[in-house]
Amino acid sequence: MSAGIDLAFKSLAPRASDWAAILPELGVAALSLFALLQAMVVPARLRWLIPATARAGLVLVAVMAVTGDGGVVRPADEALFGGLLRHNLPMAGVRLVFLSSALLTSLMAGRFLAARGAGLADYHHVLLVVTAAFMLLVQSDHFVPFFVSLETAAVGLYVLVGYLRRSEASLEAGVKFLVAGGLSSAFLLMGMVLVYGTLGGPGAGDSLSFPAIARALAAGKGTVLTLAGAAMIVGGAAFKLGAFPFHSWIPDVYQGAPTPTTAYLATASKAAGALSLLLLVTGPFAPLAAKVAPALAGLALLTLLAGNLAALATADIKRALALSGVSHAGFLLAAITAAVARTDAEAFSYPAENVVVLYLLAYVAGTFLTLHSLSAVPAREDHERPFISLRGLIRRSPAATAGLCFGVGSLAGVPPSVGFVTKLLVLALLVKAGLWWVLGAALVGVAISIHYYFGILREAVSRPGEDREDAAPLEVGAVSRFIIGALSLSTLAAGVLILL
């Protein structure tokens, strides 16, 4: 007996190559601790060092992640840490999604928090912890690391949403997020219990491990309760993604949260939801494809319509962007559905999981470009930004207007932006997978979305009446200009690069 335990421990003991495989995550975690350390020792006038080192570190980690997994080459399907982790997704792109979201959030948070007298060090510490957790989440091959990293990220996000302690809106959003997030975690946990309980048993192996679950399901061991468990788990991931009908928390939380946190929620958190959902439905639950695919298709269809129709009815920019994020979740769901419905689905020679990653990258660029441009416009309250507040922006700041045009244009999917190209890839996937109803909903959704996207741009671009008094030119700092310019350029260039 003790020999068996010994053997089990040996197989679990991490090897050097396991650590090397998660070097970028370790790097982000180290940066996060470093931010706390700096907060203790750095004198007040050198406080700017904290975000600066975090940003420089994130850039370095991103370079490391993109140039080849920390220099270690290994087969993609190798189990890490005794089967707890596995690189099932294209990791370079996936890591880039999270690292760039964190970097751009930090760039946005600097001025935002300083203007409101909130601490930078704690914000960066939590932001980096959450980022590292998300990066581990999408490598999980086992429900234990899956749940642990998901909860680590969730707790951090509760803090980030309620970060402005003097703002009622921020605190209210924090509480709402806590309640809704707690509920979804409970569902997720219940689902795991059901799956574990119905598939486990003597000799069944570790039925929290993704491959073991897939094997058991393929062998026909599932019962109705297993299905219910799978549905609950998928629902938990759909909550993160913000898919219908788990989207109702999104507008309130996004609107109330500090804008940098909103941006992070909209990008990194949504990406984590999309990627973990992709991981689940193509991994442990792949044998259920015949049941999962129609359900996901229905979810995608409803999400596309619900997000866009709800956004139509709002006149607040942050709320409209939050709800448009729901429709983007619909596009991501559509791509995931295509991946489940037809495992060999390709769009212009990109496999479905690469399409999801590319869509996320484009979405990150478009969202941050839009929000960076918007943050140039002063608002009396961070959570109140009516469309009308943009009126005449083109005269006040051509740079911010141009950034807004590129950002919103990319989110809306106007050619030749990268947003258009990635939408095209998803549409092509849908054609390949024969998901005509979802394709129709996607096209209808895009048509509806033009109304509110164009509504935002219309206020910014229209020639204002002559009687406006607050039409003083806006100062956009050199750093903001650089970020807006670089992101604008990337929304244009990336589309071309993808199609090459």
Added chain:
Amino acid sequence: MAALPAQLLQAVVATPVATGLLLIAGRRLPRALGDWIALAGFVLPAALAPWLLLTWTDLSIPPEAFRSGGPWGFGLSLNGFSAPLLAMTSIVGLAAGIKAMTQDVEARHAYLGLLLFMLGGTLGVFATDHVVGFYFFHEFALIPTFILTLFWGGEGRRPAAMQMAIYLTVGAMASLAGILLAVDAAGLDWAGATFEGVADALLAKGAPRAAGALTLFGLGTLASLFPFHSWAASGYSAAPTPAAMLHAGALKKFGLYGLALLGLTSLRVTEGALGGWLLWLALGNTVLIGLVCLTQVDLKRLVSWSSVAHMGPVFLGLWVAGARGSASGLDAAVLLMTAHGLSCAALFLLSNDVRVRAGSYRFEEMGGLASRAPVLAAMFVAASMASLGLPGFGNFWGEIGVFLSLRAEPLWIQALAASTVVITAVYTLRAVAAAFFGPESAALARRAEAAPFGDIGWTSRLAAGLLLAALVAVGFMPSLVTDSTNRVSADVVKYARPAAKTPSAR
């Protein structure tokens, strides 16, 4: 190394885009320098594209000489339909550019730069044979159109721009879906997805009907096919004049061009029930929109509506080519597209000159303008005559060609189609009479007293003269266009009606 014509074709598309970029980036450049840059962007395409049309019709030069690869995965090339449309666009672009440079507007460099983007995108539409590439260029041209309308547009620009954005996006999305379906059904890779490649691949297999329907109604919306036309009149009316010239004259032809090269060949949009729809809706453009034109009391709105009505005969030409295999109908449709672009741009241009003098576009405030501005009156009358299809102008050959190719149809179809000539004559002549002849209106007399005005200056004469000269050239030598289109029309008709079928189904 690409051949010379291919390089010139690249220059035609790249010059307006590059100069536009320069102007927008260099907002603080001195005004004179900016004007020279803009002028280069407008003049160079207008010098090269007509030459390319002449070179294209020279059979000793192979079509490959016009082809070049592109860094974005699709190349530039020319075909028999696009060569005349490219030349037409470049001339309309030059006239619009001259008009824009005489206007005194806020943020002049940005205005000219965006107009150059619009021109570059429109030229790009006709300079590639890649089915996604031509769509890409169209969208590239639409974005500046919205900005131009929103910032520099006239009355009612905000609702008009929103309406236009929704209609055009829905149309563009539907046609994109249709195109993608066709490419997918053809099983082609990105590089092979040219008009010819898709048509060849689908000749045997046939395309999904959904693709045909999406493309017909999508591209139809973009070309203001009845009843998806309601964005057009308000959109053109609200746009600044140079943007309206380029949009109604040139950019709108994207939809028709796409239907001719993709709809008729690969997607068979004239087959079966879809063909019936196209016929009826085209008659809707011809007759119903013609009647709408009769009720207009505002010159710019009339010109806008009439440009919608004039799409009717073009759609009829496309229909008869696809449904009846009439190559001459297709020839005439492309000829009419070319001529309409020129005449419609001339009418928008001169209407603005009328407005500058009368202070309004409303007929009731005009009258008797001819005595104060005889050259303007003469040019306006000429453009109107061109638009109603008087012999001597290009439109005549287009319209008569369409009507002749319809001669095997039932009499009522012919009658409804030909009624456009009568209706157009009524509203055009009425407009000319109201604006230029008869007694001078009290409002005009007061204006002339307060701020005396004369005839149009040399810049307007030059811009309108260019368009009218091109119209007369096509009117007297329709072979300028038909030499280029003939070969393609015959091929397209073959694709539309594969040889296996009997000549007449009905």
